[in-house]
Amino acid sequence: MAIFARVVDQGSFRAAAKALGVAPSRVSETVSELEDFLGVTLLYRTTRKIALSNEGRMLYARVTDMLRSAESGLNDLNALSLEPVGALRVSIPAFMSSSTLSTAIAEFSCLHPQVALSLAFSDQRMDLINDGFDVNIRAGWLDDSAMMSRKLGESARALVVGSDYAATRPAPAHPCDLEDWDWVRYRHRSDYTRLSGPGGEEAKVLGQTRLEVDSVDALYHFACKNLGATVLPEHLAARGEAEGKLSRLFPDWRLKPLGIFAVWPDTSRRENLTLLFVRFLAKSSIHRTVPIVPFGPV
Structure with missing residues:
Protein backbone atom coordinates (compact mmCIF):
# COMPACT_ATOMS: atom_id res chain seq x y z
CA MET A 1 0.00 0.00 0.00
CA LEU A 80 11.99 7.72 23.29
CA SER A 81 14.09 4.77 22.17
CA LEU A 82 17.78 4.30 22.79
CA GLU A 83 18.00 2.44 19.49
CA PRO A 84 16.58 4.37 16.49
CA VAL A 85 14.80 2.41 13.78
CA GLY A 86 13.90 3.40 10.23
CA ALA A 87 15.27 4.24 6.80
CA LEU A 88 16.88 7.34 5.31
CA ARG A 89 17.63 8.16 1.68
CA VAL A 90 20.61 10.50 1.39
CA SER A 91 22.27 12.11 -1.65
CA ILE A 92 25.96 12.99 -1.48
CA PRO A 93 28.38 14.57 -3.99
CA ALA A 94 30.23 11.75 -5.74
CA PHE A 95 33.64 13.25 -5.00
CA MET A 96 32.97 12.70 -1.29
CA SER A 97 32.59 8.93 -1.66
CA SER A 98 36.04 8.37 -0.13
CA SER A 99 36.07 11.42 2.13
CA THR A 100 35.92 11.73 5.91
CA LEU A 101 32.19 12.45 5.58
CA SER A 102 31.63 8.96 4.16
CA THR A 103 33.71 7.58 7.03
CA ALA A 104 31.39 9.36 9.49
CA ILE A 105 28.35 7.87 7.71
CA ALA A 106 29.89 4.40 8.04
CA GLU A 107 30.36 5.02 11.76
CA PHE A 108 26.73 6.14 12.08
CA SER A 109 25.60 2.95 10.33
CA CYS A 110 27.69 0.77 12.67
CA LEU A 111 26.40 2.65 15.71
CA HIS A 112 22.75 2.30 14.64
CA PRO A 113 22.36 -1.10 12.94
CA GLN A 114 18.56 -0.81 12.75
CA VAL A 115 18.74 2.31 10.55
CA ALA A 116 18.78 1.44 6.84
CA LEU A 117 20.67 3.99 4.74
CA SER A 118 20.26 4.35 0.98
CA LEU A 119 23.07 6.57 -0.36
CA ALA A 120 23.09 8.14 -3.82
CA PHE A 121 26.48 9.50 -4.88
CA SER A 122 26.27 11.98 -7.74
CA ASP A 123 27.93 15.24 -8.74
CA GLN A 124 24.62 16.29 -10.30
CA ARG A 125 22.42 18.30 -7.97
CA MET A 126 19.64 16.04 -6.71
CA ASP A 127 16.14 17.35 -6.04
CA LEU A 128 15.32 16.79 -2.41
CA ILE A 129 11.56 16.49 -2.81
CA ASN A 130 11.01 15.20 -6.35
CA ASP A 131 13.75 12.59 -6.11
CA GLY A 132 12.45 11.36 -2.76
CA PHE A 133 15.44 12.07 -0.51
CA ASP A 134 15.27 12.64 3.22
CA VAL A 135 18.60 14.50 3.36
CA ASN A 136 20.86 16.06 0.74
CA ILE A 137 24.54 16.72 1.42
CA ARG A 138 25.54 19.70 -0.71
CA ALA A 139 28.91 21.19 -1.50
CA GLY A 140 28.85 24.91 -2.25
CA TRP A 141 26.83 27.75 -0.82
CA LEU A 142 23.10 27.44 -0.31
CA ASP A 143 20.52 29.41 -2.27
CA ASP A 144 17.37 27.57 -1.18
CA SER A 145 15.93 29.18 1.95
CA ALA A 146 12.81 26.97 1.93
CA MET A 147 14.69 24.00 3.40
CA MET A 148 16.17 23.30 6.79
CA SER A 149 19.96 23.20 6.72
CA ARG A 150 23.01 22.79 8.89
CA LYS A 151 26.58 23.53 8.01
CA LEU A 152 28.80 20.51 8.55
CA GLY A 153 32.08 22.16 7.64
CA GLU A 154 34.13 23.31 4.68
CA SER A 155 36.04 21.42 2.02
CA ALA A 156 39.46 22.87 1.22
CA ARG A 157 40.49 23.00 -2.45
CA ALA A 158 43.85 23.05 -4.22
CA LEU A 159 45.11 24.27 -7.58
CA VAL A 160 47.01 21.41 -9.23
CA VAL A 161 48.43 20.28 -12.56
CA GLY A 162 49.72 17.01 -13.94
CA SER A 163 53.39 16.66 -12.98
CA ASP A 164 54.49 15.77 -16.51
CA TYR A 165 52.51 18.68 -17.96
CA ALA A 166 54.15 21.09 -15.50
CA ALA A 167 57.58 19.82 -16.56
CA THR A 168 56.91 21.04 -20.12
CA ARG A 169 56.16 24.61 -19.01
CA PRO A 170 58.26 27.40 -17.52
CA ALA A 171 57.64 27.67 -13.78
CA PRO A 172 54.88 30.30 -13.28
CA ALA A 173 55.75 33.24 -11.03
CA HIS A 174 52.17 34.52 -10.69
CA PRO A 175 48.70 32.96 -11.22
CA CYS A 176 48.25 35.17 -14.27
CA ASP A 177 51.06 33.19 -15.92
CA LEU A 178 48.58 30.32 -16.19
CA GLU A 179 46.45 32.15 -18.77
CA ASP A 180 48.11 30.31 -21.67
CA TRP A 181 48.05 26.92 -19.92
CA ASP A 182 45.53 24.18 -20.73
CA TRP A 183 42.81 23.66 -18.14
CA VAL A 184 40.45 20.82 -17.29
CA ARG A 185 37.15 22.42 -16.31
CA TYR A 186 34.36 21.28 -14.00
CA ARG A 187 31.03 22.01 -15.68
CA HIS A 188 29.24 23.04 -12.48
CA ARG A 189 31.78 25.70 -11.54
CA SER A 190 32.66 29.11 -12.95
CA ASP A 191 35.25 29.14 -15.73
CA TYR A 192 37.26 31.66 -13.73
CA THR A 193 39.53 30.52 -10.91
CA ARG A 194 39.86 33.10 -8.14
CA LEU A 195 42.77 33.07 -5.70
CA SER A 196 43.83 35.20 -2.74
CA GLY A 197 47.54 35.80 -2.23
CA PRO A 198 49.39 35.81 1.10
CA GLY A 199 49.47 39.60 1.05
CA GLY A 200 45.78 39.95 0.26
CA GLU A 201 46.25 40.27 -3.50
CA GLU A 202 43.42 38.87 -5.62
CA ALA A 203 43.91 37.04 -8.91
CA LYS A 204 41.39 35.76 -11.45
CA VAL A 205 42.52 33.25 -14.08
CA LEU A 206 40.58 31.97 -17.10
CA GLY A 207 43.15 29.91 -19.00
CA GLN A 208 42.57 27.75 -22.07
CA THR A 209 39.81 25.17 -21.63
CA ARG A 210 41.01 21.90 -23.11
CA LEU A 211 38.43 19.57 -21.59
CA GLU A 212 35.20 20.01 -19.64
CA VAL A 213 33.69 17.30 -17.43
CA ASP A 214 30.73 16.97 -15.07
CA SER A 215 32.42 14.67 -12.56
CA VAL A 216 35.06 15.58 -9.97
CA ASP A 217 36.51 12.07 -10.19
CA ALA A 218 36.92 12.58 -13.94
CA LEU A 219 38.51 15.95 -13.23
CA TYR A 220 41.09 14.18 -11.06
CA HIS A 221 41.69 11.44 -13.64
CA PHE A 222 42.30 13.78 -16.57
CA ALA A 223 44.52 16.09 -14.52
CA CYS A 224 46.63 13.03 -13.63
CA LYS A 225 46.77 12.27 -17.37
CA ASN A 226 48.47 15.66 -17.88
CA LEU A 227 45.72 17.43 -19.79
CA GLY A 228 46.19 20.65 -17.83
CA ALA A 229 45.62 22.55 -14.59
CA THR A 230 42.49 22.24 -12.48
CA VAL A 231 41.02 22.78 -9.01
CA LEU A 232 40.42 19.69 -6.87
CA PRO A 233 39.13 18.93 -3.38
CA GLU A 234 42.06 18.72 -0.97
CA HIS A 235 41.83 14.97 -0.38
CA LEU A 236 42.08 14.24 -4.12
CA ALA A 237 44.89 16.75 -4.60
CA ALA A 238 46.80 15.17 -1.73
CA ARG A 239 46.31 11.70 -3.20
CA GLY A 240 47.63 12.74 -6.62
CA GLU A 241 50.56 14.55 -5.06
CA ALA A 242 51.48 11.54 -2.89
CA GLU A 243 51.48 9.32 -5.98
CA GLY A 244 53.64 11.78 -7.88
CA LYS A 245 50.98 12.37 -10.53
CA LEU A 246 50.03 15.94 -9.55
CA SER A 247 51.94 19.05 -8.54
CA ARG A 248 50.48 21.92 -6.55
CA LEU A 249 50.50 25.39 -8.02
CA PHE A 250 50.91 28.43 -5.78
CA PRO A 251 50.39 26.67 -2.43
CA ASP A 252 50.72 30.05 -0.68
CA TRP A 253 47.65 31.32 -2.50
CA ARG A 254 44.19 30.47 -1.19
CA LEU A 255 41.11 29.22 -3.00
CA LYS A 256 37.72 29.80 -1.43
CA PRO A 257 36.66 26.53 0.25
CA LEU A 258 33.35 24.84 -0.46
CA GLY A 259 30.76 24.88 2.28
CA ILE A 260 29.38 21.43 3.14
CA PHE A 261 25.74 21.47 4.21
CA ALA A 262 23.07 18.98 5.18
CA VAL A 263 19.68 20.02 3.77
CA TRP A 264 16.29 18.49 4.53
CA PRO A 265 12.60 19.48 4.24
CA ASP A 266 11.08 21.52 7.04
CA THR A 267 8.31 18.90 7.18
CA SER A 268 10.58 15.85 7.16
CA ARG A 269 8.76 12.50 7.24
CA ARG A 270 11.37 11.13 9.61
CA GLU A 271 12.16 14.22 11.64
CA ASN A 272 13.83 12.62 14.66
CA LEU A 273 15.87 10.19 12.58
CA THR A 274 16.93 12.96 10.19
CA LEU A 275 18.03 15.21 13.04
CA LEU A 276 19.92 12.35 14.69
CA PHE A 277 21.79 11.70 11.44
CA VAL A 278 22.61 15.36 10.76
CA ARG A 279 23.74 16.03 14.33
CA PHE A 280 26.00 12.99 14.23
CA LEU A 281 27.69 14.24 11.04
CA ALA A 282 28.07 17.75 12.47
CA LYS A 283 29.58 16.42 15.68
CA SER A 284 31.92 14.07 13.82
CA SER A 285 33.29 16.94 11.73
CA ILE A 286 34.84 18.49 14.85
CA HIS A 287 37.36 15.69 15.11
CA ARG A 288 38.33 15.42 11.46
CA THR A 289 40.80 17.05 9.12
CA VAL A 290 40.24 17.92 5.46
CA PRO A 291 38.15 17.70 3.44
CA ILE A 292 35.65 18.50 6.21
CA VAL A 293 36.80 21.46 8.27
CA PRO A 294 34.35 22.35 11.08
CA PHE A 295 32.76 25.76 11.05
CA GLY A 296 31.86 27.29 14.40
CA PRO A 297 30.08 25.60 17.33
CA VAL A 298 27.73 22.71 16.63
Missing part, protein backbone atom coordinates in the same frame (compact mmCIF):
# COMPACT_ATOMS: atom_id res chain seq x y z
CA ALA A 2 2.89 2.36 0.71
CA ILE A 3 4.35 1.67 -2.73
CA PHE A 4 0.93 2.28 -4.30
CA ALA A 5 0.73 5.65 -2.51
CA ARG A 6 4.23 6.59 -3.69
CA VAL A 7 3.23 5.85 -7.31
CA VAL A 8 0.27 8.21 -6.95
CA ASP A 9 2.43 10.89 -5.28
CA GLN A 10 5.16 10.68 -7.93
CA GLY A 11 2.80 10.36 -10.91
CA SER A 12 4.46 7.33 -12.50
CA PHE A 13 5.92 3.92 -11.75
CA ARG A 14 9.36 5.02 -12.92
CA ALA A 15 9.41 8.13 -10.72
CA ALA A 16 8.19 6.11 -7.72
CA ALA A 17 10.89 3.49 -8.34
CA LYS A 18 13.54 6.20 -8.43
CA ALA A 19 12.24 7.72 -5.20
CA LEU A 20 12.19 4.33 -3.49
CA GLY A 21 15.51 3.16 -4.91
CA VAL A 22 14.10 0.00 -6.51
CA ALA A 23 13.52 -1.30 -10.05
CA PRO A 24 10.41 0.01 -11.90
CA SER A 25 9.35 -3.59 -12.57
CA ARG A 26 9.21 -4.26 -8.83
CA VAL A 27 6.95 -1.26 -8.26
CA SER A 28 4.61 -2.28 -11.09
CA GLU A 29 4.45 -5.89 -9.88
CA THR A 30 3.72 -4.79 -6.31
CA VAL A 31 0.79 -2.60 -7.35
CA SER A 32 -0.55 -5.37 -9.61
CA GLU A 33 -0.34 -7.85 -6.72
CA LEU A 34 -2.26 -5.39 -4.51
CA GLU A 35 -4.95 -5.06 -7.18
CA ASP A 36 -5.19 -8.86 -7.51
CA PHE A 37 -5.47 -9.22 -3.74
CA LEU A 38 -8.26 -6.62 -3.52
CA GLY A 39 -9.97 -7.72 -6.73
CA VAL A 40 -10.24 -4.17 -8.07
CA THR A 41 -8.38 -1.86 -10.43
CA LEU A 42 -6.61 0.91 -8.53
CA LEU A 43 -4.77 2.62 -11.37
CA TYR A 44 -5.56 3.11 -15.04
CA ARG A 45 -2.29 2.92 -17.00
CA THR A 46 -1.50 4.55 -20.33
CA THR A 47 1.82 4.96 -22.09
CA ARG A 48 2.08 8.55 -20.82
CA LYS A 49 0.42 8.71 -17.42
CA ILE A 50 -1.56 6.96 -14.73
CA ALA A 51 -4.98 7.82 -13.30
CA LEU A 52 -6.75 6.72 -10.14
CA SER A 53 -9.92 4.65 -10.39
CA ASN A 54 -12.73 5.38 -7.94
CA GLU A 55 -11.54 2.47 -5.82
CA GLY A 56 -7.97 3.70 -6.06
CA ARG A 57 -9.01 7.16 -4.92
CA MET A 58 -10.78 5.71 -1.88
CA LEU A 59 -7.82 3.53 -0.94
CA TYR A 60 -5.27 6.31 -1.49
CA ALA A 61 -7.05 8.58 1.01
CA ARG A 62 -6.95 5.84 3.65
CA VAL A 63 -3.37 4.82 2.88
CA THR A 64 -2.00 8.35 3.22
CA ASP A 65 -3.65 8.60 6.64
CA MET A 66 -2.12 5.25 7.56
CA LEU A 67 1.36 6.32 6.43
CA ARG A 68 1.18 9.61 8.30
CA SER A 69 0.20 7.75 11.47
CA ALA A 70 2.97 5.19 10.96
CA GLU A 71 5.63 7.83 10.40
CA SER A 72 4.40 9.80 13.40
CA GLY A 73 4.54 6.66 15.50
CA LEU A 74 8.07 5.85 14.38
CA ASN A 75 9.15 9.41 15.11
CA ASP A 76 7.65 9.19 18.60
CA LEU A 77 9.32 5.84 19.24
CA ASN A 78 12.67 7.10 18.01
CA ALA A 79 12.40 10.09 20.32
